Amino acid sequence: MTTTVDSEWFPEEKYRVQKTWLQSFCTRVLKTGPVPKHIAFIMDGNRRFAKKESVEKAEGHRRGFDKMAEMLQWCLDFDIKEVTVYAFSTENFKRSKEEVDGLMELARQKFARLLQEKEQLMKHGVCIRVLGDLHLLPRDVQEVVAEAMYFSRNNTNAILNVCLAYTSRNEITNAMKEMAIGVDEGLLRPSDVSEELLEKCLYTSHSPDPDLLLRTSGEVRLSDFLLWQSNYSVLSFIEVLWPEFTTWHLYSAILHYQSNYASIAAAREANKHEQAERQQRSDLTCAVREMETRREQSHETSSSVNVQTHVQKYTQERQARVTKFLAHLEGKRAEYITSLLPETSNREIPIAKLIPTC
């Protein structure tokens, strides 16, 4: 046993020792094909694992965390830039008080530990984002989470999104609410609502949609995780309990992604194209309607403005409205995180910079 304690979040040493030449070779082989840029994980099966090994549920969750840290190393090896994990669903609050408390304690400990391992985190350049209805968490957990988000905010090498107190339906509903507030405050018009805008109001606004969504334990549901974002992702349901997940499962999932890559890429491209077309059509309709109302008001018979220039002008104005609204939303969300930070660091924060726009 070595005397130095390996990092809990970045078990790099342990991974380097365990890694076999066959694994390095497989990684290199798979890297010759398309590798997902963003993988989302539903880490299911911790409790069943605990039951199987006849240990406490809390121990099962701890092992699940260790596996996640290990998995991050594998992903870094693959140059996978972004990973999103489903750590705690809002629905999980319905579990027994004992288990919920245990899970909150685990989050508290691990995030506190992350603050201690700052150096490692900065070395790997990992940006941590915690997504979800954070106000549902105990106050002290909110605080450590906010601090971790704050000090890693400028890292760009890799991004880890941790979904805590998250459900996708709440996220979508929240996005709608934000837009409605924007309309109420006069920043937006109801006609500005679009697929693109809704997407930018989600908690995942800074992330591209996941390329691969992986669920362990053999369950074949999304369970309210990234419903909107995984609409065009490759799905991979793997029959293994999360603490027993190995690199080989990850390799097979990536291979599975590669065999689906071409068709998914085409479907995404087509969807993006249609989305842009819809936006154009909507701009045209709105601009023409605006012209007509104006004409009625001024009782003009012949239009003095060119339709095309008016549509262009309308599009620019809409974009300006949307940009202003999104900056406002960003500021509001950053402010919430800032309010959770300890007093000392509170003052030196340029609010708008809190969440990096990559």
Next chain:
Amino acid sequence: MAFYDGAVLKCVHAALQLWTFLWTWFYLWGWKPLLSKVKGQKATLSRCKEDRKSLQKLPCHLGLLVAEQKISYGDVCSLMVWSMALGISYISVYDWHGTLKKNAVLVKSHLDRLQEEIFGKDKSKYTFQLHQSSSKKHSSNEGAQVHILLLSPSDGRLDLVRTAGDYCHAVANRILKPEDISTDLVNSMLHSTKGFPDPDVLVRFGQIESLLGYLPWQIRLTEILSMPTHWGVGYESFLDVLHQFAGTHQRFGK
């Protein structure tokens, strides 16, 4: 050196992909396409009624997702008629280009023909109503036993965008306040699946392992099961999938 290195890796990768392709092929199809068709028994109403008893749990709403370029109307409609015979009351079909929805009349005629074939005299006991999110109705069976819904990508994310737009209009006109929104309200405002419960099971046909724009909101707790293709799909393999569903157990986050 680096070039040869890269070439070797690429070759291994290609070999690996070929191997996976062959493996999935045989796993899914076995020797069936090579040998003559081994057909199971044909579905009859009495057989379906018998099989229904063996299923511990039947989906209330069965979703079908066709992720294939070409669609066989006959096979899709067979699936629907079998589901009706098994006693499923809500059925929806989604295809990624919205072809079925555009050709609802064709779907209806196929359904009528197959109903005649399987139900015969009992046809009147299995009336159905064809729904679409647009107001067009293709049959006006108000008291129908079975509801069938045809879906396209515009019923997915776009329905949520439409809902958000409607909501924002209501806020702009001071009918609602921004804080009035809740998941229940969103549920009640969605157009595409009005009157339908969320699907309990989604059977995905085709080799593309993705939802391809399927209703994101409604898929929350849906079991997603796969079948290699809908072309020439047999009654027995469809029944197998339903058995797979009946064997599952949900914990609802608890």
